Amino acid sequence: MKDTAKIGQSGTLESSDILVMVQLSPDQNGIRIELESPSKKCFGSQILKTIKQTLHNLGIMNAYVKAQDRGALDCTINARVETAVKRALKFKEKGDV
Amino acid sequence: MAINAVGREIPEEIKGVGELNPYQGAFKTVPTGNKMSPNISMQKRGETKVLNSLEEAIKKVGVRNGMTISFHHHLRNGDYVVAMVLDTLSNLGIKNITIAPTALFPAHKSIIKHIKSGVVTAIQGSVNGPIGRIASEGVFDVPVILRSHGGRARAIESGDLPIDVAFIAAPTADIYGNINGVKGPSACGSLGYIVADAMYADKVVAITDNLVDYPVAPISIPQIYVDYVVKVNKIGDPKGIVSGTLEITRDPLRLLIAERAASVIEASGLLRNGFSFQTGAGGISLAVAYHIRKIMKQHSIVGSFGSGGITAYFVRMLEEKLFRVLLDVQSFDIEAVKSLIRNPNHLEMSASFYANPHNKGCAVNNLDIIILGATQIDTDFNVNVNTESDGVLLHGIGGHMDTAAGAKLTIIVTPLLRGRIPIVVDKVITITTPGETIDVLVTERGIAVNPNRKDLLQRLKKTRLPLVNIEDLKKEAEKMTGKPEVPQFENKIIGLVEYRDGTIIDVIRQVRK
Structure with missing residues (x-):
């Protein structure tokens, strides 16, 4: 990992939650999302849309997001992504996430 | 195509299965005719039923390519019998077998290799987990026929599901083929699901890890239905057979x-x-x-x-x-x-x-x-x-x-x-x-x-x-x-959901990748 990368994480792997890891680094171009979800077939595109929308609302244009979904609703996804982004923005070298 | 009473399209016929009767309503089918009659046989005085190996039993009952064999699931996720029978069939080079299990569990996923190698080419019975998944991917030419517990017994008794050989996992068996499920290291309790198989299959083989003297008591499945008894080391893993006391949810x-x-x-x-x-x-x-x-x-x-x-x-x-x-x-x-x-x-x-x-x-x-x-x-x-x-x-x-x-x-x-x-x-x-x-x-x-x-x-x-x-x-x-x-979904039908009266209530199609 580049030491200029900022990382933030939020959420859990409990049922109906989502664990979101956001990495903000200067060499990331655009938004890249890696999604793992038990409801990918039914809700995959909707989950991706929600993540992108939340990033957009926070003014994030470049990020790598790893999302491990356990059946979260949109409101949960929203909150977890927002928190992960805010933690990433506060990220210090060797700091806590 | 016919539209059945719950609005699902049911094909008139499926290759390898035959004509389908669309579901008409829960109590609409009135059965006619006679029950299936199993063959008459004879056991001479002094002849033994105990055989030395599963291989010998399979040869004696004459399992051949294209036959239907059945199993029961009272040993649940601890069952070894399905795997040992199919492994033996495979070693003997027997192919194109239809299996009619009362249910399959995740522990049975070794069946997959026998499906891929052509030993097992059709399933009439419940599938579960990994085997359902490959069925959904279209691995079988003939659709899986799913039946309820009552519907399966009906199908056997009516002759819709003729069974050539029933392999009974027997927690206890005596040397003349009387079986119970309540004793022995692999005790599972009731043997209710396999009774119809015992009564109507052409041949019945009991596989046991607790062979006892004649006669055993109690008797769940009597000697009059059982052709051979095979003693093996273990028919199952007790941990997978019976669970501990199930807890009431705290959610x-x-x-x-x-x-x-x-x-x-x-x-x-x-x-x-x-x-x-x-x-x-x-x-x-x-x-x-x-x-x-x-x-x-x-x-x-x-x-x-x-x-x-x-x-x-x-x-x-x-x-x-x-x-x-x-x-x-x-x-x-x-x-x-x-x-x-x-x-x-x-x-x-x-x-x-x-x-x-x-x-x-x-x-x-x-x-x-x-x-x-x-x-x-x-x-x-x-x-x-x-x-x-x-x-x-x-x-x-x-x-x-x-x-x-x-x-x-x-x-x-x-x-x-x-x-x-x-x-x-x-x-x-x-x-x-x-x-x-x-x-x-x-x-x-x-x-x-x-x-x-x-x-x-x-x-x-x-x-x-x-x-x-x-x-x-x-x-x-x-x-x-x-x-x-x-x-x-793709067009291919991979499963038929048979209502308990033998009519088809729905079909399941292959999932699109």
């Missing part, structure tokens, strides 16, 4: 659903002396039993029977004299096994006794209340327990459609969502149990009564239970989750 949402279901039962007027009751072993079901037990004690109600798969909780209710009798087709835990040995009011029953609609009366006909789950339920109250929301075939039917048809009051208990997946939907992917046999849906967001049950609705209106329209439940679920994308 507040599920507890709320259970409490409401119990209130529905109380309001139904059916909870009185002589009351009969069945639940599954799932978390919510057991919690409903907890409430029912409390109410029965409070009002000194003595029920007639509890039935189905028996758990420690029902054993306790029998011992507390809350039920006079338990009718046991499958013993889920060690307490149920022990009770079956010691309590004369704890009876073993066969699948036909339990749920076959085409005999002279099955137990579910006398059932007051059944508590069931659902993977999906639609606004017509049709229930799917076979396919997941992504369209993959992952579960068998069990006694779902049998008990729903038999019981006076059929209650579906389920949370409105599982993760993000809504359970109440417009149209279920697969119809397992027709809505006409479902009376009430109990969720944490409200209770929906089938509009056909005006009598029940009247009774429930007098309570303070939150009654809702099933359409509103569907809308509420969708409001929370968003509209799910519908899974895409």
Whole structure:
């Protein structure tokens, strides 16, 4: 990992939650999302849309997001992504996430 | 193509299966003709039934390419017998076998290699997990025929499912082929599901790890049906055979659903002396039993029977004299096994006794209340327990459609969502149990009564239970989750859901990658 990368994480792997890891680094171009979800077939595109929308609302244009979904609703996804982004923005070298 | 009574398109004929009769309604099929008659045989005095190896047994009964062999699942996830039989068939170079298991478990995934190598080319019976998944991917040329416990017994007795050889995992067998399931290191309790196979298969082989002197007592499957006995090291892993005592759920949402279901039962007027009751072993079901037990004690109600798969909780209710009798087709835990040995009011029953609609009366006909789950339920109250929301075939039917048809009051208990997946939907992917046999849906967001049950609705209106329209439940679920994308299917039919009377209620198609 580049030491200029900022990382933030939020959420859990409990049922109906989502664990979101956001990495903000200067060499990331655009938004890249890696999604793992038990409801990918039914809700995959909707989950991706929600993540992108939340990033957009926070003014994030470049990020790598790893999302491990356990059946979260949109409101949960929203909150977890927002928190992960805010933690990433506060990220210090060797700091806590 | 014909449209059946629940609106599903059923092909007139399928290659390798034959003509299909579309489902007409839960009680519309009137059977005619005679039962299947198994062959006559003879055992001479002094001839032994005990053989030295499974290989010898397979040669003696003459398993050949293209035959149908059957198994039972009372050893559940601990079963070794299915694997050892198929491995032996494979070693002998036998191919093109149809297997007719009463159910398959994740432990049976070694079957997959025999499917890929052409030893097993068709399944008539429940599939589960990994085997369902490859069936959904289209691995078989002939669709899997899914039957309920009662429907399977009916199919064997009527000749719809002729079995060449039944391989019986026997926790205890004597040297002349008498079998019970209650003793031995691999004791599993009731052997109810395999009784029809024993009676109607051309040949019957008992495979045991507890071979005893003649005669054994008690006898569940008698010597008159058994051709050979094979002693092996182990027929199963006790850890996978019986579970420990199942705990009642502590999830507040599920507890709320259970409490409401119990209130529905109380309001139904059916909870009185002589009351009969069945639940599954799932978390919510057991919690409903907890409430029912409390109410029965409070009002000194003595029920007639509890039935189905028996758990420690029902054993306790029998011992507390809350039920006079338990009718046991499958013993889920060690307490149920022990009770079956010691309590004369704890009876073993066969699948036909339990749920076959085409005999002279099955137990579910006398059932007051059944508590069931659902993977999906639609606004017509049709229930799917076979396919997941992504369209993959992952579960068998069990006694779902049998008990729903038999019981006076059929209650579906389920949370409105599982993760993000809504359970109440417009149209279920697969119809397992027709809505006409479902009376009430109990969720944490409200209770929906089938509009056909005006009598029940009247009774429930007098309570303070939150009654809702099933359409509103569907809308509420969708409001929370968003509209799910519908899974895409290929044209190929990979599964037939046979209603308990032998008609086809739905087909399952190959999932699109």
